[in-house]
Amino acid sequence: MTSAPPAAAQGLNQPQDAALYTVSYVEVAPSAAATAARLLQELAQTVRKDEGNQRFEILKRIAPENQFLVVAIWKDAKAYEAHVATAPAKDFRKQIKPNLISPIDDRLHSGMAITGAPIKSGPEAVYVVTHVDVPTPKKDDCISALNALVAESRKEEGALRFEVFAQISRPNHFSVVEVWRDQSAYDAHITAAHTRAFRELLTPMSGALYDERLYRAL
Numbered sequence: 641m642t643s644a645p646p647a648a649a650q651g652l653n654q655p656q657d658a659a660l661y662t663v664s665y666v667e668v669a670p671s672a673a674a675t676a677a678r679l680l681q682e683l684a685q686t687v688r689k690d691e692g693n694q695r696f697e698i699l700k701r702i703a704p705e706n707q708f709l710v711v712a713i714w715k716d717a718k719a720y721e722a723h724v725a726t727a728p729a730k731d732f733r734k735q736i737k738p739n740l741i742s743p744i745d746d747r748l749h750s751g752m753a754i755t756g757a758p759i760k761s762g763p764e765a766v767y768v769v770t771h772v773d774v775p776t777p778k779k780d781d782c783i784s785a786l787n788a789l790v791a792e793s794r795k796e797e798g799a800l801r802f803e804v805f806a807q808i809s810r811p812n813h814f815s816v817v818e819v820w821r822d823q824s825a826y827d828a829h830i831t832a833a834h835t836r837a838f839r840e841l842l843t844p845m846s847g848a849l850y851d852e853r854l855y856r857a858l
Contacts, residue, residue: 659694659713660720661749661805663769663815666708672739673706677858679736680708686728687712692719699767699855706741709769709855711817720748749805749815752783753790759800764822767855771848773813778845785841786814792834793818798825812847826854
């Protein structure tokens with residue numbers, strides 16, 4: 641999934657038989673958005689047939705529309721490494737590279753709060769992916785706050801999925817992956833008391849701006 645071969649998943653602080661969760665940010669020139677969407681969809685058709693892949697979602701950012709995200713689950717690190725070595729993955733990297741305006745940012749994770757079951761989402765579904773990072777001494781406080789947010793958010797009527805991945809190379813960094821039934825469900829979530837309480841806890845300990853991005857599935 642990268643424009644250059646990614647760091648091997650093996651050797652990281654991750655059990656070799658554990659599922660691997662990857663989040664890949666893809667940003668191309670505005671004029672190449674349609675080309676990127678086509679290349680990603682072609683890659684997905686192949687990857688989803690691979691028994692080592694358990695999820696491969698292509699998301700297009702609502703704005704700006706030249707940013708894409710791939711959220712994937714692999715059976716284990718070996719399955720991900722086998723994917724990176726395949727001809728379709730290599731061909732994708734070669735074809736997308738001239739259109740990139742920054743290198744593809746691949747982040748490898750372990751699962752922290754996982755839904756498990758697949759979801760059925762309609763065309764109005766809003767996908768939200770947020771990168772959260774805090775200084776290392778605040779890691780456990782952040783995990784506690786995230787777990788509380790997950791528990792309350794999953795109770796919301798419009799919540800289709802609410803998950804958290806922990807980055808393997810930086811265990812104080814997290815990816816929050818949400819799917820909401822539609823825009824109104826998302827709007828209700830961000831104004832809910834538990835969401836506001838989470839952000840009040842997070843802001844003083846955060847190591848960066850709260851990076852929340854909205855997408856639609858391709």
